[in-house]
Each structure stands twice: as structure tokens, then as C-alpha cells.
Amino acid sequence: MNLIEDLILGLVQGLTEFIPVSSSGHEVLIQNLFAGGSDHLLLEFINLGTLLALLVFFRKKIWRILVDIFKTKDYRLARNLVITSIPAGLIGYLLSDFIAKNSFFGSSITVIVALAIVGVVMIVLEKLPKASPVKTGDDLSWRRALVIGLAQTFALIPGVSRSGSTIIASRLSGLSSKEAAEYSFLASIPIMLGVSAKLFLSSSDRAYFSQNLSSMLLTNLVAFLASMLAIGFLLKYLSKHDLKVFGWYRLLVAAVALAIVLL
Numbered sequence: 001m002n003l004i005e006d007l008i009l010g011l012v013q014g015l016t017e018f019i020p021v022s023s024s025g026h027e028v029l030i031q032n033l034f035a036g037g038s039d040h041l042l043l044e045f046i047n048l049g050t051l052l053a054l055l056v057f058f059r060k061k062i063w064r065i066l067v068d069i070f071k072t073k074d075y076r077l078a079r080n081l082v083i084t085s086i087p088a089g090l091i092g093y094l095l096s097d098f099i100a101k102n103s104f105f106g107s108s109i110t111v112i113v114a115l116a117i118v119g120v121v122m123i124v125l126e127k128l129p130k131a132s133p134v135k136t137g138d139d140l141s142w143r144r145a146l147v148i149g150l151a152q153t154f155a156l157i158p159g160v161s162r163s164g165s166t167i168i169a170s171r172l173s174g175l176s177s178k179e180a181a182e183y184s185f186l187a188s189i190p191i192m193l194g195v196s197a198k199l200f201l202s203s204s205d206r207a208y209f210s211q212n213l214s215s216m217l218l219t220n221l222v223a224f225l226a227s228m229l230a231i232g233f234l235l236k237y238l239s240k241h242d243l244k245v246f247g248w249y250r251l252l253v254a255a256v257a258l259a260i261v262l263l
Contacts, residue, residue, distance in 0.1 A: 028108065053227030053231065058186060108257060167243065181235055
């Protein structure tokens with residue numbers, strides 16, 4: 001990649017990882033536009049910057065969770081986050097090689113279809129029946145936490161969006177839009193930690209990182225800064241609004257991308 005591509009990929013990753021419009025979908029479309037193909041390993045390494053942003057932004061919340069576990073013996077939120085993380089983490093681990101090598105997961109058509117389908121769901125979400133309201137992620141039953149985790153597995157398909165799938169499922173499970181977003185972000189931390197650990201445990205992946213070190217550092221720095229802005233924006237926005245605007249955005253991107261593919 002060149003400098004411009006590094007900056008664009010980092011910016012897009014940071015802005016779209018947490019805003020529910022699918023970072024992987026945007027990255028696949030951009031890579032296909034620039035290079036005529038998608039580099040799945042690069043997309044995984046760019047997550048380092050967004051993971052760091054999560055840890056920094058929610059450092060007080062993470063500390064509260066740890067205090068709840070070891071001091072007050074309140075395991076509810078930690079239990080729910082673990083339950084939510086297991087399905088996508090397990091399936092992602094078992095199918096990681098298949099996903100990396102299968103052209104379906106790097107196809108622009110896959111992204112376009114996923115963007116459109118989830119976009120429609122976001123537009124009609126507030127009209128769908130929901131479970132009885134709960135105030136925070138602590139109050140979710142383990143069954144609801146599992147449903148959110150199962151929904152998160154669909155985010156393995158580029159274009160679906162990890163934050164999008166979990167926020168939708170969290171809303172249907174009774175959380176408000178803002179609480180759904182916060183729970184979604186916290187639930188992504190264990191998975192992102194696992195993916196990052198797996199990358200550095202592989203000698204071939206470490207070699208890839210070393211060979212592209214300057215590019216990786218720049219892209220992740222941009223992704224970190226953009227992620228900090230995106231997280232703050234989304235939490236503030238969803239405190240007063242729903243997901244509809246992101247649904248319309250997804251449909252617009254899908255339409256534009258389809259037009260480019262067909263031309």
C-alpha cells in the first residue's frame with residue numbers, strides 16, 4: 001500500500017468499526033477498488049488500533065467490571081459479556097482459515113447484499129417486537145446475552161457489521177439504543193483480544209506484520225484516533241436517536257457500490 005491508501009484504510013476502519021455500517025465491508029470495497037482484491041490478514045491487523053481505542057475509551061467501565069468481580073462479587077455483566085462473546089469467537093476461530101481463503105468473504109457482491117439487508121433491518125427496527133425492557137447489560141438474562149452473541153456471528157460476513165448486528169440484537173433484547181451500543185462495544189473486546197493474540201502467535205502473521213511495519217503503524221494510529229471520535233459520537237447520537245439513518249446510509253453505499261461493480 002502507499003501512504004494515501006494507508007491513511008484512507010485507517011480512517012475508514014476507525015470510523016466504521018463502531019458506527020454500525022460495517023468496517024470490514026467498507027475495507028473490502030476500498031481494497032477491491034484500489035488493488036482489485038481483498039487482503040483479509042491486513043483487515044485483521046488494522047483491528048489493533050480500534051481495539052486500543054476501545055480499551056482507552058472504556059477504561060473506567062472495564063475497571064468497574066473488574067471491581068465488581070473481585071470486590072463485590074457481582075458477576076452479572078462479566079458473565080453476560082463472556083456469553084455474548086463465545087459464539088462468534090468460537091466460530092471465528094474454527095473457521096478462520098476457511099474465511100481467509102474463501103472468495104465469498106472478500107467479494108464486493110457479498111458486501112453489497114449484506115449492507116442492504118442489514119440496512120433494511122435498521123430502518124424498520126423500531127417497529128419490530130422487542131423483549132421486556134432492561135436498563136443495562138447487567139440486567140440481561142443469560143439467554144438474551146446468548147441471543148446477542150448468536151447475532152454477532154453474522155458479523156463474520158463482511159458488510160453485516162459487528163456493532164450493527166449486536167446493537168440490533170441488544171435493542172430487540174430490551175436495551176435502549178445507547179445501552180445497546182455500549183454493551184456491543186464491551187462485548188467486542190474479548191473477541192478482538194482473541195483475534196489479536198492469534199495473529200501474533202502465528203509466525204507467518206508476525207512476519208507479515210514485520211514486512212509491513214511502517215504501513216501497519218500508520219494505519220493503526222489513524223484507526224485509533226478515528227475510533228475514539230466514532231465511539232463518542234455514536235454513544236451521544238444514540239442517546240437521542242435510533243439506527244434509521246445508518247440503515248439509509250448502508251442502502252446508499254450498497255447502491256453506489258453495485259453501480260461501480262456493474263459499470
